[in-house]
Amino acid sequence: MNPNFLQTPVAYLKGVGPNRAETLKSELGIETYRDLLHLFPNRYLDRTAYYKINQLHASGADVQVIGKIVHIKTVEQRRGKRLVATFMDDTGEMELVWFRGHKWIRENLKINEPYVVFGKVSKYGKTFSMPHPEMELLAKHEQGLKIAMQPIYPSTEKLSAKGITNRVLGKMMQQLFLDSQGNFPESLSPKIIEELRLISKSKALFNIHFPKDQELLAKARFRLKFEELFYVQLQLISKKMLRKQKIKGLPFDQVGEKFNTFFKKHLPFELTKAQKKVIKEIRADLGSNAQMNRLLQGDVGSGKTIVALMCMLLAIDNGFQACLMAPTEILANQHYNGLKELLGSMELKIALLTGSTKKSERTLLHNQLENGNLNILVGTHAVLEDKVQFKNLGLAIVDEQHRFGVAQRSKLWHKNQIPPHILVMTATPIPRTLAMSLYGDLDISVIDELPPGRKPIKTVHRFDSNRLKVFRFIKDEIKKGRQIYIVYPLIQESEALDFKDLMDGYESIVRDFPMPDYQISIVHGKMKPADKDYEMERFVNGETQIMVATTVIEVGVNVPNASVMIIESAERFGLSQLHQLRGRVGRGAEQSFCILMTGSKLSEDAKTRLQTMVRTNDGFEIAEVDLKLRGPGDLMGTQQSGLLHLKIADIVKDNQILKTARYHAIQLLKEDPNLEKPENSPIRIAYTKMMQSAVIWGYIS
Ligand code: ADP
Ligand code: MG
Numbered sequence: 001m002n003p004n005f006l007q008t009p010v011a012y013l014k015g016v017g018p019n020r021a022e023t024l025k026s027e028l029g030i031e032t033y034r035d036l037l038h039l040f041p042n043r044y045l046d047r048t049a050y051y052k053i054n055q056l057h058a059s060g061a062d063v064q065v066i067g068k069i070v071h072i073k074t075v076e077q078r079r080g081k082r083l084v085a086t087f088m089d090d091t092g093e094m095e096l097v098w099f100r101g102h103k104w105i106r107e108n109l110k111i112n113e114p115y116v117v118f119g120k121v122s123k124y125g126k127t128f129s130m131p132h133p134e135m136e137l138l139a140k141h142e143q144g145l146k147i148a149m150q151p152i153y154p155s156t157e158k159l160s161a162k163g164i165t166n167r168v169l170g171k172m173m174q175q176l177f178l179d180s181q182g183n184f185p186e187s188l189s190p191k192i193i194e195e196l197r198l199i200s201k202s203k204a205l206f207n208i209h210f211p212k213d214q215e216l217l218a219k220a221r222f223r224l225k226f227e228e229l230f231y232v233q234l235q236l237i238s239k240k241m242l243r244k245q246k247i248k249g250l251p252f253d254q255v256g257e258k259f260n261t262f263f264k265k266h267l268p269f270e271l272t273k274a275q276k277k278v279i280k281e282i283r284a285d286l287g288s289n290a291q292m293n294r295l296l297q298g299d300v301g302s303g304k305t306i307v308a309l310m311c312m313l314l315a316i317d318n319g320f321q322a323c324l325m326a327p328t329e330i331l332a333n334q335h336y337n338g339l340k341e342l343l344g345s346m347e348l349k350i351a352l353l354t355g356s357t358k359k360s361e362r363t364l365l366h367n368q369l370e371n372g373n374l375n376i377l378v379g380t381h382a383v384l385e386d387k388v389q390f391k392n393l394g395l396a397i398v399d400e401q402h403r404f405g406v407a408q409r410s411k412l413w414h415k416n417q418i419p420p421h422i423l424v425m426t427a428t429p430i431p432r433t434l435a436m437s438l439y440g441d442l443d444i445s446v447i448d449e450l451p452p453g454r455k456p457i458k459t460v461h462r463f464d465s466n467r468l469k470v471f472r473f474i475k476d477e478i479k480k481g482r483q484i485y486i487v488y489p490l491i492q493e494s495e496a497l498d499f500k501d502l503m504d505g506y507e508s509i510v511r512d513f514p515m516p517d518y519q520i521s522i523v524h525g526k527m528k529p530a531d532k533d534y535e536m537e538r539f540v541n542g543e544t545q546i547m548v549a550t551t552v553i554e555v556g557v558n559v560p561n562a563s564v565m566i567i568e569s570a571e572r573f574g575l576s577q578l579h580q581l582r583g584r585v586g587r588g589a590e591q592s593f594c595i596l597m598t599g600s601k602l603s604e605d606a607k608t609r610l611q612t613m614v615r616t617n618d619g620f621e622i623a624e625v626d627l628k629l630r631g632p633g634d635l636m637g638t639q640q641s642g643l644l645h646l647k648i649a650d651i652v653k654d655n656q657i658l659k660t661a662r663y664h665a666i667q668l669l670k671e672d673p674n675l676e677k678p679e680n681s682p683i684r685i686a687y688t689k690m691m692q693s694a695v696i697w698g699y700i701s
Helices: 017-028 032-036 102-109 138-143 158-161 166-180 191-193 199-207 214-246 256-264 275-286 304-317 329-343 359-371 407-413 432-438 465-481 494-511 529-540 577-582 604-615 618-632 657-673 678-692
Strands: 043-046 062-076 081-089 091-098 114-120 122-124 127-131 132-138 149-152 293-298 321-325 348-353 375-381 391-401 423-425 444-445 458-463 484-487 520-524 546-549 564-566 593-598
Touching: 017 618, 032 132, 032 166, 062 091, 081 102, 091 166, 114 127, 114 138, 132 138, 149 166, 166 199, 191 657, 214 678, 256 329, 275 293, 275 304, 275 423, 275 444, 275 577, 293 304, 304 321, 304 329, 304 423, 321 329, 329 348, 329 375, 329 529, 348 359, 348 407, 391 407, 458 465, 465 484, 465 564, 465 593, 465 678, 494 520, 494 546, 520 529, 529 546, 564 577, 577 593, 577 604, 577 618, 593 604, 604 618
Parallel strands: 091 127, 293 423, 293 444, 321 375, 321 391, 348 375, 391 423, 458 593, 484 546, 484 564, 520 546, 564 593
Antiparallel strands: 043 149, 062 081, 062 114, 081 091, 114 132, 122 127
């Protein structure tokens, strides 16, 4: 085959031409033969099965029936006519219906000859009817090359309107296979093909479009999914290897006085096993010659803050500064106060920088950062501003990564001549292999246990009609000295409505929980930061018992005495958000509760979300359900990873294949980092091509 064959513009294919090529491009993004070849069917119709008329169901599936036309008539209808044929087999009769092309059909259909008809059936009264069936004389059908599975290609309205039907797409594909003689270059090494018993590339491509049987189809699918994931992994892993070689890290080779003093004198509790393990992993990174880029996953309340602090102490012990960034002012404040408390009497300079830091303070702070008088800077996005320069930033920590983009992370890189080590912390856990693929350029640590003595939060689902009972429960808890969160959704699209709900809710709560017995705080996004802080502080200090809020409190806020979380319109929240919100309680010694309030009408997905929340407190389990419900599209990082544009593999459903692909990509790069060995040349060639035309794999790094 001509090596450029697959680059040929699709317009040159027989049966395509410039007009269809235009439509293929605008509707399916198909420009070349290669693009067409990689238009994989969504599903297949099994044309090996034949139905009897008395077995039919109006299921929406296409079926095949063998019978004879016994009668044809034209039926007048309000607009135009329809042609109706009575079709019979030995179990009953049905109708075949045409709304156009009557003349041709009447002249060509044969009465009383066995036909195979194929199409969707619908039911009118007691009669099944098949509109515009595909028809073939049984005799011819039996001779013909039987494609057992008929491929069904992705379609759009415009495609069908322009006459590019499934059948036409199938024809194009056949033409492509004729022109190429079904001979396509192999793109995996003999070793991988042998170890995994894969079928060849050509065989896989043929059988994905024209499967001979179920078994070959399964093999073709496996091979193509594997290959797709393998190349994504190859790219991620080689990028990471490159970074480790090229980007020298700041050497943190000693554990010094600050770290040890803190560990011996100030650590308020014993670290969990998981925390110790993670600190060890991070220390190994910091001590190596490469720059650290690590993701720390840990469920809400698993104790990431203390890990962050101890890493910052390591930086300081090695003569560097450290910074900790949080996504909101409230959280930055809380981190700042929390860290100061943890550090106690230790002699360290720590400061806070947010949007509300006053100008005079800011100038002072900038100076201290630049001359190295400040050890730790805690802040919001304000830290990223160009004006903020460090003397020698050695470690940057980002809390709750999903609010930060990749661009912001890279800004951190430039805060020091040699990029600082970077630790990204997140409480949105995702399955490990998935994480490795999504953030392929990050290493991953997981805190997989909670500190001891936590009582699992009791979660229940209540309908709005039970509100009075819920309010009585709240009053009892307040009597015991507890504090309560009541959270309302605030979702961008319906902000005005949501805001009204929040205010209505607030007013009714004020009515049901009157002063002076009850004090109520309210916090929402439309308030000035200073007002927010004031209200928040009253709640933190226990001056108010109820906090009415929108999801601004979702992230990080720590009030151990708050033991009840009420989530209003819980059906409107996503699972990970519900889990985050619930994580605001259960931080103290008391039994905590989460009450999910909903209306009576719930979608199936909403029911699953609520049941999952009631069933488990495990963030990883919740993340998996979430992933199954929503697909990976909403996960942080997916947009950048290219994994959303996969043509055949599904990173959630094909997790097992993903693991295999990752393993083989690692093995390959270990043995042959530059893909120089002759036996790996198919991979090198395919990989190079892929990198040149990122579109094929949609991989934009
Ligand atoms: P998150 O991982 O959600 O950021 P935090 O770091 O805020 O969690 O920790 C949650 C709470 O658990 C804090 O009050 C913290 O002091 C406490 N904590 C953390 N580690 C331990 C531990 N090993 N033993 C007991 N309590 C701990
Ligand atoms: Mg936290």
